Amino acid sequence: MYWNLYAHTCVMVSRASLYAAFGRAESCALIRCACTGNYSYKKVWQKNSDKRIACEGGKIYLENFRIWYGGYNLKNEPKCLQENQQRGPNRKIENALLANIHPECLPLPNRGHKASLYCLEKRWLLRFVLDKQCVSPVESVFLSSTQKFSDLSWNEPQKSLVLATTHSSRPNLQERQAGAPDPIMRLLAVFELCPLKFVGMLKITQEVFGKDVLSATISHGLLITTHQMGLIKMYSFDEIVEKYRKFEAKLYEEFDLEGNVCGDMPVGLPCNIHFTVCPPVLFELRCTEHIVDIGGFPWHYLFSPPKKSCYHVCNLANGQLAKNGILSMDVTNLDTDKACFHEDNSGRIVFVEASNIRLFKLSRNNAECEIVEDFYIDLSRNTSKAENVMYTSSGRNVKRRISTTEVQDLSEMMIHNVDYEDELDFLYTNTVYHDSDEAYNMVNIYNNTTGSLLQQIRLEEPWQEVHEHSVHLDLDTIIKVVKSSPGKFCCVVYRLYSNVEEQENSQKHSTKHPTSNNRRSRR
Secondary structure (H helix, E strand, O other): OHHHHHHHHHHHHHHHHHHHHHHHHHHHHHHHHHOOOOEEEEEEEEEEEOOOOEEEOOEEEEOOOOEEEEEEOOOOOEEEEEEOOOOOOOOOOOEEEEEOOOHHHOOHHHOOOOOEEEEEOOOEEEEEEOOOOOOOOOEEEEOEOOOOEEEEEEEEOOOEEEEEEOOOOOOOHHHHHOOOOOOEEEEEEEEEOOOOEEEEEEEEEHHHHOOOEEEEEEEOOEEEEEEHHHEEEEEEHHHHHHHHEOOOOOOOOEOOOOOOEOOEOOOEOOOOEOOOOOOOOOEEEEOHHHOEEEEOOOOEEEEOOOOOOEEEEEEOOOOOEEEEEEEEOOOOOOOOOEEEEOOOOOOOEEEEOOOEEEEEEEEEEOOEEEEEEEEEEEOOOOOOOOOOOEEOOOOOEEOOOOOOOOOOOOOOEEEEEEEEEOOOOEEEEEEEEEOOOOEEEEEEEEEOOOOOEEEEEEEEOOOOOOOEEEEEEEOOEEEEEEEEEOOEEEEEEEEEEEHHHHHHHHHHHHHHOOOHHHHHHHO
16 A cells, blocks of 8 residues: 555656656747747737736636636637626626646645636635536635625635635724724635635734724735734734634534534635634734735845835844845836845845836845845836927026926836746746837846846737736737726737748748739730
């Protein structure tokens, strides 16, 4: 028995290694082709909709995740994989996450589970299997008859989900004087995947977490509460489950003496995590817009102090500011500069400014950590415009004093997103440039280690103004999703073509169908 288990494990590890090696080699070959002059991306498909369009895992989801597109037909256009049934006027999907599971990477007890799309309705959590032509979900979990859920996010990516209700409004003075109960600011429900397992649900109330609490979420094993005046507090969710969970409830099984079933109507999920006092705080901080990021080696945290136009990088253990750990923003830009830790887990910092991107790394010198610039990416076109020069009647140049409060006009370009492709290990940027007569979209691909430019891809940009603009790069495919105005969405797909084959096909077509002048000359 143990020998069979050992052999089975070795086979799974070998398959996973071969799959990863082959997939990476094939991906690198494709990107090398794209970097040569013999290949280019061409528009093959466009879809307009008055409902949200999402792109996840190389698939396109239309009509609030009701219609799925993926794969390509003989015309190189996306195929309609599935069109789910309408589930009623009040059963709109609010959000969805793709659990792209590889069976080779799962533990033995969980084998047999496949890639699934988890969809959140206001009162339901649905699971669809992607490789089945199934118009109905394979699992349906009823959440609550009294609360509406609106947010779906990862606790641990591909391992654990977090569902959150809409924010509750605080009762007014008259209601509080009349003895209104302490409101539930938010309900959080946590699930584990493969198989789907209910961990627990907890209430966020002002009685436990303070009168200034605004909202809460769970991420990377931390319960994070946001408070007034930019305050953030973090707690260990594992310790909360261990200490405050009153009972364990299994999906589709009874959890009380009244015969109520967990995940089924009429009750839904039980609130099995109860607080009487606030749990111990691991970390708290005041920052701008409640945004803080943790990463680096050793652990550091990145935040923007209130009322300051900069980012600070501090040691998580003692709060000490790193050497050169202040990243200054340009206050004259219309858009705020953004900074975060790199998605490749290298501990580097990505700092996106108005027209350039800088990557910093943490360099440890004895006990002190220093922020050092790794490389710099300039996305500006370096087109210097002629300044408006004024002269007097005698020819003297009139110089104008420039105020530091003036805002720079950078409307000619906009960096919409900077993303990381883990399979190919490169960065790519999505930038839109506006000229006086046209606008165009430029997707640049960079070496993630050195920052050297690998490829520039120019795409058409018919929209002068957009509310949202994102580009998804998937090997030989580029998917652009644009929200041009409220209620108007567009998805455009580009595919990698060989220019040599296109020229040969056009020459063959011209020889088969000669022009009318050639026909007349032959006559």
